[in-house]
Amino acid sequence: MSKRMAIAVLALLGAFIGLYLTLYKLGVIGTLACSTIGNCETVQLSRWSTLLGLPVATWGVGYWVSVLAIAIAGLQERWVDSPALGFALLLLTGWGLLFSAWLTYVELFVIHAICIWCVTSAVLATVVFVLAFLDWRETRPTRA
Amino acid sequence: MGKDRVEPGRGRRSAVVKPPAKKRSNNAFYILLAVVAIAGVGTITYLTTRTGDARNASPIDPTLPPVQSQGYVIGSATAPIEVTEFADFECPACERFTSITEPDVRARLVNTGTIRMRFIDYPLPMHRNTWNASRSAACADAQGKFWEMHDLIYANQDKWNGEATGNPDKVLKEIARQVPGMDQGKFAACVDSKEMQAKIQAHYNIAQQRQIGVTPTFYIGNTKFEGAMPFDEFKKQVEIAVAAAPKHAPATGGDTSLKSSAKSGAPAAGSTKK
Numbered sequence: 249m250s251k252r253m254a255i256a257v258l259a260l261l262g263a264f265i266g267l268y269l270t271l272y273k274l275g276v277i278g279t280l281a282c283s284t285i286g287n288c289e290t291v292q293l294s295r296w297s298t299l300l301g302l303p304v305a306t307w308g309v310g311y312w313v314s315v316l317a318i319a320i321a322g323l324q325e326r327w328v329d330s331p332a333l334g335f336a337l338l339l340l341t342g343w344g345l346l347f348s349a350w351l352t353y354v355e356l357f358v359i360h361a362i363c364i365w366c367v368t369s370a371v372l373a374t375v376v377f378v379l380a381f382l383d384w385r386e387t388r389p390t391r392a
Numbered sequence: 393m394g395k396d397r398v399e400p401g402r403g404r405r406s407a408v409v410k411p412p413a414k415k416r417s418n419n420a421f422y423i424l425l426a427v428v429a430i431a432g433v434g435t436i437t438y439l440t441t442r443t444g445d446a447r448n449a450s451p452i453d454p455t456l457p458p459v460q461s462q463g464y465v466i467g468s469a470t471a472p473i474e475v476t477e478f479a480d481f482e483c484p485a486c487e488r489f490t491s492i493t494e495p496d497v498r499a500r501l502v503n504t505g506t507i508r509m510r511f512i513d514y515p516l517p518m519h520r521n522t523w524n525a526s527r528s529a530a531c532a533d534a535q536g537k538f539w540e541m542h543d544l545i546y547a548n549q550d551k552w553n554g555e556a557t558g559n560p561d562k563v564l565k566e567i568a569r570q571v572p573g574m575d576q577g578k579f580a581a582c583v584d585s586k587e588m589q590a591k592i593q594a595h596y597n598i599a600q601q602r603q604i605g606v607t608p609t610f611y612i613g614n615t616k617f618e619g620a621m622p623f624d625e626f627k628k629q630v631e632i633a634v635a636a637a638p639k640h641a642p643a644t645g646g647d648t649s650l651k652s653s654a655k656s657g658a659p660a661a662g663s664t665k666k
Contacts (some may be wrong), residue, residue: 253421255427265430273484323418325488 251383255337255376262312262372269305277374304351308369311344315376322383332381334387341373341380345371347375424582436604449615449629453602463595464538466498467508475632476611478509478599481525481545482553483516483607489620490546507630511542513592514599514607520554524591528564531579532571540571609624613637 318337327333348370355362422561448578463476501507513529515522521621525545532541544567550556552563561583568579582588606618610626621629 253418253424256421256425259431260425260428264436267432268439270437271436323421 250323251379251386252319252322254380255341256323258317258379259312259316259319260373260375262308262318262369264375265314265369266305266308266312270303270309273303273305277356311347315340315344317387321359329387331384331387334373334384337380338377338384341377344373345377402586420510443571449617450525450612452557452611452616463510463512463544463598465510466509466539466540469508471502471505471508473506473613473630474508476512477608478501478512478514478602478604478610479608480514480516480519480522481529482519482522482549483622484549486608487546488535489608490543493620493626494543497626500623501627501630505662506634511538512598513595514604514609515592515596516607521542521552521557521560522554523589524564524583525552526592526595527586528561528568528579528583529587530591531582534582534588535574535578537574540574542570544568558564567649576632 266291267375318333318340322330322333322337323326351366355366480490497509500510510593513526514608515526529541529545532538545552545564548567551569552560559562565576565580565583567574569575608620612629613636615629615633617629
């Protein structure tokens with residue numbers, strides 16, 4: 249499996265986590281399936297769970313779907329060796345990593361509660377960034 | 393890097409272009425992606441329909457000490473069982489229960505005399521304006537208008553919540569104008585004086601004492617249920633509790649410390665507005 253394939257699969261998982269938390273935020277789900285680790289509802293009901301009028305989880309869905317779309321595009325013959333696409337993936341996942349780091353910081357030091365779904369999403373963001381970095385190193389022009 | 397780019401429109405350099413021999417099929421990958429998608433949809437469907445099932449249920453500790461405040465009651469004093477709801481006015485799941493499930497509960501269980509409902513505020517610390525909402529509901533209760541205000545507070549949660557306004561009392565006073573027969577001057581004075589603070593604190597303490605971890609939480613019979621549940625599930629649990637309740641006993645839930653001196657805002661049987 250290529251790195252872009254792995255990125256696509258992980259992005260799909262991330263999108264489902266975002267979708268689940270969005271459904272909770274919209275009130276479709278009464279309680280979150282949250283293990284004994286952490287306190288999902290504290291995080292999801294805090295004022296930090298909304299950004300620019302939309303739930304943070306919804307932004308997450310948008311992010312993961314974008315990553316998924318670019319990764320799948322990157323598997324098409326037309327783009328498979330494209331350094332521009334590799335670079336776009338690197339930039340996007342780099343931004344995702346920074347944003348996840350910020351959210352995790354807020355959970356730990358501001359809200360003082362951890363949401364296991366958010367942490368899982370942050371771990372996915374980290375792994376996806378590492379894969380995108382390795383992928384970018386392969387596709388970028390080697391001779392400058 | 394730009395100087396030797398041969399296809400600027402596509403960002404591709406001739407030196408990097410590989411021979412087409414690498415034309416592998418991605419079919420296996422797409423199948424994997426589809427499997428993950430189906431598993432994801434299945435998991436979310438399971439998680440969204442799971443609320444109210446027995447895994448959220450646990451027995452109530454009968455040794456808990458009596459409490460000072462009785463919450464707010466609606467329904468008949470002779471109903472065979474009492475359902476207690478612990479809820480936060482600013483919690484989205486509580487709003488959902490009130491707007492989607494509670495109309496059915498009132499019409500088909502409360503008004504028919506099957507249950508009596510008791511509402512206990514549990515204003516959670518992460519909600520900025522929930523204390524204001526609880527105080528205004530208590531002020532409406534002072535005029536016998538708790539349930540009317542309760543329903544309006546939830547229906548307008550998007551207008552007064554901590555993200556919507558920094559001046560919730562003003563918005564709540566506007567909402568209170570929709571309550572027929574309410575003395576607005578008295579209501580405003582009550583809200584401004586925060587005289588209901590101690591009462592809300594007492595309700596908060598009741599919930600803390602019972603280690604309520606989720607809003608809404610329901611006591612139905614001898615069982616505690618966490619999370620909003622659909623009407624069918626609610627009714628099923630009520631039927632189980634009614635079947636287990638002793639005949640002719642004054643209605644109680646399993647929690648005898650909340651037993652019914654239903655003095656606080658309790659309308660008579662059949663006086664519910666829905």
